[in-house]
Amino acid sequence: MTQDERMDAAAGAAADVSAVQRRTVWVLSIGQVLGGLAFGVTISLGTVIAAAVSGDEAYAGLATAAITLGTALLAVPLAAFARRFGRRRSLASGMAIALIGVVLVVTAVRIGSFPLLLVAFLLIGAGQAANLQSRFAATDLATDRSRGRDLSIVVWATTIGAVLGPNLTAPGEKLGALFGMPTLTGAYVFTLAAQVLGILLYLVALRPDPLLLAQRVVAERAAARTAEAIAKPDRPVVARYAIFAVAAAHGVMVSVMAMTPVHLLHHGADLTIIGMTISLHIAGMYALSPVFGILADRIGRVQTILLGQGLLVAALLTASFGQDSNTSVTIGLILLGLGWSASTVAGSALLTEASSEERRTRRQGISDFTMSIVGAGGAVLAGIILGAIGYGGLAFVVGIAVVAVAALSPIALRSRASVR
Template identity: 35%
Template sequence: MKQQSDDAAAINDQPAWLQSYIESPEKQKALYKKTLLIVVLSQIFGGAGLAAGITVGALLARDMLGTDTVAGLPTALFTLGSAGAALVVGRLSQRYGRRAGLASGFLTGGIGAIGVIFAAVTNNIYLLFASLLIYGAGSATNLQARYAGTDLANEKQRATAISIAMVSTTFGAVAGPNLVEAMGEFALSVGVPALSGPFILAAAAYIIAGLVLLFFLRPDPFVVARAIALAERNASKAKDYIEETYSTDRRGIGVAALIMVLSQLVMVAIMTMTPVHMGHHGHGLSAVGMVIGFHIGAMYLPSLLTGVLVDKIGRKTMAIASGVTLLISGVVASIAPGESMLWITLALILLGLGWNFGLISGTALLVDATNPVNRAKMQGSIDVMVALSGATGGMLSGMVVANSSFAFLSLAGGILSLILIPFVIWANRK
């Protein structure tokens, strides 16, 4: 009763500008389109910032520590940092809106990238580790930005809205790894180590992404969506309507979380050790950058098609496709000759594609299973689990390869992804 009275009071106290959105479907549609445009702009820069740590983080740690055993530690650290940031960004978004949460996350990630640069210059491993944790905020925000487009989307638009946000990341994420060599030369020209060059790009990209959201994501789509939901709840006297609209599907949330967690775990583990594996077989930075660029392109570029497929043929069908694609990727990576750019690239493309299927289908399931009143908070909590799974994959990958081989890691990851299938089938049962 208290919650209902609080909601009613909140509705009555809405400012005039917000009330105008509640009453006008046309304004809601216009804001939905504007939100997608702003998210696209921010994600282009956010993708470039994300790519730096993926491409050279492991190589930077290996050079500073002199061993491959902890080469997966940078990925583990910035994904661990992204776990904490996902929780904070989700809570900020729930309380103050997407603008506050996403802008804060990207700006924090930019500060972390600056810290990595100083760590490389001073050869301070402790500063490197601390900065990578902070840098992880950008990764968490880059993922959470996909939710902003769904705030004002209907059920048949949700996966497509997610895919538009993700595909825009491609432009920066693919360009970032392919600028590794150029940024390395730029870094040397200004007197800093070559491997810190991509983090110069990351700092600028994350800060620009944060400023784009801070200044242009107005009105805030989540604030408007929440106000609309509360108004509909207050206006409806039908108990079944309220229960359907504001119920929480715990089974759906659990399956959505499992899909995203396993996809992230397998993808990060194999991806993290690929640059090190290539280095052992004589491939240079430009070759590593190209392979990672193709991988990141496969993570994001197919999103428009994936979003349509998720909306048309179903979330759970595409989740099963994710498990199968990740398995094939693991098998290809395990048998690929280390000297063959073609086979390594193919394995990483399939790895990115399987992750793409899993993330979009899992995200759509999560949005379906929550309601506007608790959605942002729940999204942040699930993204914490996703980030922790990535941290686990990154941390364990170096140890697994050091004690066995890259082939064993890849095959084990592919087999692990098959766990998705029985859980998805179970969730589909009434």
């Protein structure tokens, strides 16, 4: 085959890859709706169930801690599994482990076993690890011109399930009663259904596997020496910056968000206001992610990360100086969600293109692990800081991470590949 023939064949393959990528984004988006719904139900009931089974409200927070720990522990193994067997099996496996966890939650409530309940929530963390991995799966076949947009579309799809899930608690209890399920576990009927549908979706519809196809295309394009390739030169310093930027933004967001209900409650806000504030915060996290994805593609990944840091600064200042106003705190939480979104979308895209094909999935797993651990640690430390120096002081302390991300940005900007 001549060089021209190889180029023509590569052009045809690129068209096929583009069609597969569009289909992949749609499948992943539907999977995120199902995964977000399942996770939304779990989070909304987890602390209540933990308090009921343990008999002590002091242990309520261990449910969220166990889920977060499970997410962190399973992020790297699932990424390694994806590297060897593809995204299809990895994502389905994560949701299958979470499905086992949900069944164990119901069992633990029925027999009144708190240790089993914590193990169950630990396994449910695998579902969240799969949800996080989905955003990276959207980049496997993406080009520089569409990587941020494709990733952000999948992130945006989480909004539907995350918002809908907590609202299924009441109808779930009625449905669960029909099946003889223990009190407080009825809504897990929806979780079980969503997990099963998600597993089937990935196994049946995520074909061809985007990661395995990407690996093959990279090899073929390298052999044909085409100009447009999915593989990129490895830039470990830029990759480490991307991991740091995503983890720092997540730590800032979780630290402030976790303590906001406590702060508002102490300032006389009722549960309706607290619920509305958190709902608007979640909307800020996901609703505009496509906007930030497009910005990351057009103005650059690092520039969009810096935009996210600016939004986080605005959020922290608003929440700190307006801590006595419910309206100011709510505005601060919306800005906090927007800053997290910009940083996470652009940082994830930057990590993907700063990593060579053979190192990419491992680093993506490390990023999700780091993100989860920092979030869990931030939530724990935030409670201590809140008790010591108050809500305004907490905002200023976590702002150190924002300053660090901005200060280190020139490291990533020096790389030509990190700009686009």
